[in-house]
Amino acid sequence: MAPKHLSAVLLAAGAIILALAVPLLAGDPDMLQDFCVADYGSLKGPLRVNGFPCKRPENVTADDFFSNVLSLPGNTGNPVGSAVTAANVEKVPGLNTLGMSMSRVDYAPWGVNPPHTHPRATEIIFVLEGSLDVAFVTTGGNLYAHTVCKGELFVFPRGLVHFQRNNGGAPAVAISAFNSQLPGTQSLAVAMFGSSPPMPTDVLARALQIDGGVVETIKSKFTLKY
Known part of the structure; x- marks a missing residue:
């Protein structure tokens, strides 16, 4: 192969490698240990970057990976008629650095989980009881709405405004899963x-x-x- 042609091929190959590397660098790094259980007691102040400090392995127990926080219904006696109970890294120390969490959402009859966003996570919601009207809005203003019944699920893309509404006269319950240990929630109204x-x-x-x-x-x- 002529030197000029070889140089062109090498340049093209380099460009492809760089293009592939960009999304890889943008993602979360792979874990370098089995786990990093959050050590809440070691915090000296409010500053932390992408997680809590790790417990020493010899101090870790099975309880660090266990929680019954989602076993009880939340109190829906509020103006919006819903209650969100989070099982994130602040409640389950074993979730630290694992990039996942869950929530339980209880709805009074006709209750609403008002429009909000999760800036750090995509959400997938699974209806345990009842039936919900759900929707999200794209940055272009398009509304994607659906009715989700018991045993069905729906996905809300990361950062987009969305809501759920109980469309029946009986209580409803759903479980949400997130690809973040602390997805964050910002209510538009608040x-x-x-x-x-x-x-x-x-x-x-x-x-x-x-x-x-x-x-x-x-x-x-x-x-x-x-």
Whole structure:
């Protein structure tokens, strides 16, 4: 092969390798140990980066990987009629660095899990009891809605606004799984009307195209966050 042609082939091969390497570098690194059980007691302050410090292996027990936090229903006696019980790294130390967690969601009759996002995880929801109307909205404004019945599931892509609503007169229960040990949840209503310090009323009035007095009335309802 002529030198000029060989150089072109090598350049093309290099470009392909770099293109393949970019998504690999963007993902979470592989674990370098069997586990890294969260050592809550070793924290000296609020700063931590992508997880908790690890317990010494000799101090780890089977209980670090166990929890019954999802066994009991949450209290749905609140304005929205739903309760989310999380089983994340803050509740189950053995989840530290494993990139997964779960939640239980209980719904009163006609209860709603209001529009929210999970900035760090995709969610898959499985209905244990009842029937839910669910939906998510894309960044382009398209709504993808579906009714999910007992034994069925639905996926909410990472970071997109979504909600669930119990569409029946009896309580409903669902289990959610996340590809993050701490997916985070940001409620749209609380973010806009219940932040501390509060978001400027004129900003919200212009964004929502409503009167400032209406904004203040809504803000007053979020003094006690649900």
